[in-house]
Amino acid sequence: MATVARPEGAGGTASPQKQGGPGGDRPPEATESRRRSFPVWRWVIFLLAAAYFLIPLYAALRFAGLKAFPDIFKQSGFYPAIGLSLRLALVTTILTLVLMVPTTIYVHLRLPQVRRSMEGITILPIVIPPIVLIIGVLKVAPSVLLSTPYLLALVYVILAMPFAYRSLDAGLRSVDLKTLVEASNSLGAGWPTTLWRVVLPNIRTAMLSATVLTVALVLGEFTMASLALFVTFPVWIVQFEQNSGPVSVAASLLALFVTWILLMIIVTVGDRGSRKRGSAQVALFTVAPRETRPTTGEAE
């Protein structure tokens, strides 16, 4: 059991210095000096960040006006565009989960040595310019795919990989997968049962964060959709801007807030669940320190 080496891994059962993080149990004078010096710069950082991130939101909100929000739903082209974006989000999410969940579980159980390569490969879509990727895709894709917007879903799966893989990887690291699987198998469960009733429930929150991050990405992606000439929601917002600026701004703010609230709900619910079960906290894109020895029983 000593293999789960993340600081937050054991939740309620961890030893005190692991649980508290820095500042947990420390010589009194050190704690005191931290209390004096620390919060000042912390609040400065938080205030700066709040100013930089919230003032533009407020400015846009004021520009749009609250009246513009109900108007969003009356605009021509809104429903087809949001419908297409939602369908793309659905297809992308399903494809991403079907592709990435088994792959990540398999890599954790059978090929732990390729985890680092997986990290390297899945980070590529962040650094490869989307504009380069989409022109390449438009060049090689068979004409059957070129005529359907679901081509975008296939490409979005690639774009979603960095976020999806990291969420799932973090989720799998936080449970002692090997022990769970071995226990399940030795109790006579076959692979499908083990996956469905043991592994998946344990990474439910990781799958949820992967889902939300994927949905956020699909609902906001503009470059590829516009170059592939499909009118998704972000493309519609840009086209519609010519008709009514305020409504267009309101629509983009609405999309932003809805995704944010969804993510908050997931993290809060996941937190509560994890505290009850005493398991790890929801890790959003967060990867624990790499534990290296997969099976040995020795302590670090």
Next chain:
Amino acid sequence: MAGSTAQAVAPEELTSGARPSRTARSLRRSLRWLGVMPFGVYVALGLIAPFVAITIAAFHDSTTGAFTLNNFNTALHGTYLLGLKTSLVLSIVSAIVPGIFGLLLAYAIFTVKRGNWLRKVVITASGVFANFGGVPLAFLFIATLSTTGIVTGWIKDIFGVDIWDHGFTLYSAYGVFFVYMYFQIPLMVLVILPALEGLRPAWREAAQNMGASSWSYWRHVGGPVLLPSFLGCLLLLFGSAFSAYATAEALTGGTIALTPIQIGALLNGNVVAGQENLGYALGVIMVVIIAIIMVIYVLMQRRAARWLR
């Protein structure tokens, strides 16, 4: 990693009873790769094949189809060279400044107690804002800092200065940099948090027990351990800024000379028709630059991994 591989294999051999023959073992070993085949095929078709296709096209003339190096020659001269330079400088600055601020923000979050609402808000907001960009983001800053923007107004009211009269403009490389921070800082928070969580509290406690001050802890323990991951994250931010297209396009209306915007213009046929392959050549150059960056990133991660076990 070699050691862990050997140990991972060991228990299977124990359960399989009799010692399998050498061929059976190597067969089993190669069969294990079948499990990552779907992922591998998907990446090959979705990521590698498109890149190969544009590389081939980049070496051919757009109209005649003959083999040529002209596209690369054009791409590395004149306005396109200027675009590459501007892109590089903008991306370097857009990596370092948000990188440092993102690190501080991430550390501030990291030291907040778990389960705190502020922590939740910042982490979820990072997930959302890291994916934010394009026209909506441009809107936000036009509403804030354009000549009639809200903050421009505040500054005029308080200090009596119109910043637009004093050389400030939102529609230049500076403005683009300022706007890019909106998704770069959250991205930094997301990617640097894991590295911060790799700093074991025990190290800090050990350092303090031996009388180290906060400064000497960071100078001799925390800093050196964090540095490779930090540089790795900076490289990631560089790549993210380098490849960003929609935001700069929306903000400046495509007037700024940045490589992704030039590619977009060439492929939309806005400039001169029949220059698609020049656009592909620019794309190849971008990916080559990114590839060099990635190699450095991987080497740094390998170095960081030595300490994070």
